[in-house]
Amino acid sequence: MSRTDEQFFLENLTKINKNIEIIFLIFCLVPIIFILFTLVGLWTVSHVHSLVLLISTIITTIVLDVLNRKNLHQKFAMYFGIIMLCFEVSFMNYTNTIRLFISYAIVPIISLLYYNKKLTMVTCVVNYFLMIFSSCITATAKLEVITGRFSPLIWCIQFAIGLTIESVFLFVALSNISNRIQKTLANLMQTFDEKNDALDQLKDRNELVVRINNELEEKNIELKDTQSKIIKFVAECLGSHDLFTGRHVIHTQKYVELICNELVKKGLYTDELTEKNIDYYQLSAFLHDIGKIHIPEGILNKIGKFTPEEFDLMKSHPQEGNKLLNYLPPIENGEFNKIAKQMALYHHEKWDGTGYPFGLKGYEIPLCARIMTAADVLDALISQRLYKEPMSIDEAIEVFEKSSGIHFEPAIAQAVIDNKHLITLIDNDFKTSEAETNAQELQWWKAYHENIKRIQQAQQ
Secondary structure (H helix, E strand, O other): OOHHHHHHHHHHHHHHHHHHHHHHHHHOHHHHHHHHHHHOOOOOOOHHHHHHHHHHHHHHHHHHHHHHHHOOOHHHHHHHHHHHHHHHHHHHOOOOOOOOOOHHHHHHHHHHHHOOHHHHHHHHHHHHHHHHHHHHHOHHHHHHHOOOOOOHHHHHHHHHHHHHHHHHHHHHHHHHHHHHHHHHHHHHHHHHHHHHHHHHHHHHHHHHHHHHHHHHHHHHHHHHHHHHHHHHHHHHHHHHHOOOHHHHHHHHHHHHHHHHHHHHHOOOOOOOOOHHHHHHHHHHHOOOOHHHHHOOHHHHOOOOOOOHHHHHHHOOHHHHHHHHHOOOOOOOOOHHHHHHHHHHHHOOOOOOOOOOOOOOOHHHOOHHHHHHHHHHHHHHHHOOEOOEOOOOHHHHHHHHHHHEOOOEOHHHHHHHHOOHHHHHHHHHHHHHHHHHHHHHHHHHHHHHHHHHHHHHHHHO
16 A cells, blocks of 8 residues: 555544544434433433443543544544444434434444455444344333244344344445445546556656756857867868957947848848847858868058959958858757858848849849848958958948848848947957057058068069
């Protein structure tokens, strides 16, 4: 029996014991009624008989109250209460005036409330012998009413046979009822225990699943963080090859985020610009110029305008970047890779179709690349280069106003224009944090070009 079953039966035992105590308390009224009815002449019950019944009932009630209050010996209280109830019912029937045979069945039926088959069977047996004993005591008085054909012994035997038959039926009926109740209760308890076990197992499994999911989530976060650091590291490596590309990709990552959020705020491209995709767009911005690794340093960091041949070589970096990204292992089931390749390959395409390398126009250009184009140009305009000083924010915004519908998609150009204040703050933060290192690197590259120039002159 499980702990839950034991607890149930213990609580039920305690509760029924208290109910039996209440029955005895109410039963105290019976002898009082006997006395009152005898006094008014309705019944003829011996006062001694009534007083003995009253005293025994009061004593039994007190004993049960003590046992129940201290919550001790509950099984003893159960047997004591039921057996004493049998005696009380039997003693009540010792009088010749009152013959309540049906009351004999009440106690065994009450015993069923304990869900204890043994108790019910004991009650039936005790009840049977008390009925026989009670009937034999009153046999002589009965024969005074009946014509004297039978002796008290014969009458008791015949009466006992009838009571035995009735008691057997009662015994069998209550035995079956008690057995059925016990089996039903056992099945319910078993089902309840199985349910609890299943719930406990399910709870354990759920806790395990939650723990595994948390661990996987932590691993995914670590993996994403690692991937992000690797991609940023690649961008930094590219920065060592090109003075401005390393910082440029960091800047454009911030501007890509700003443009995406503004488009979502205006209710544009909400199906495509999910939180996950915006993260992909930001991270892909680090790789949009990866193809510049294949461009010679002398061209990348040239002071002055490119020759037509140099510019043609520069224009190859989108396709070179696309080739390099073919070697990038799949990230997020390849979703990130697709966006990164589109950004790298198409970020120099223009809305009116005059861009390179394919001359795509309008919505032929993937959304990620259209956004990247705006972020790319914005940072190029307001950042310093070897061949130029940075443009003011107002001048850059004017370029976007004039180039809307030409270089840029109108909605994306407007997103840049509407965020002039934020762009100013972001640009100031970049210029402040990068001022010292930018000046050092700029001086190094200028000295580098001067040395190259002197070497070339010496060779001539």
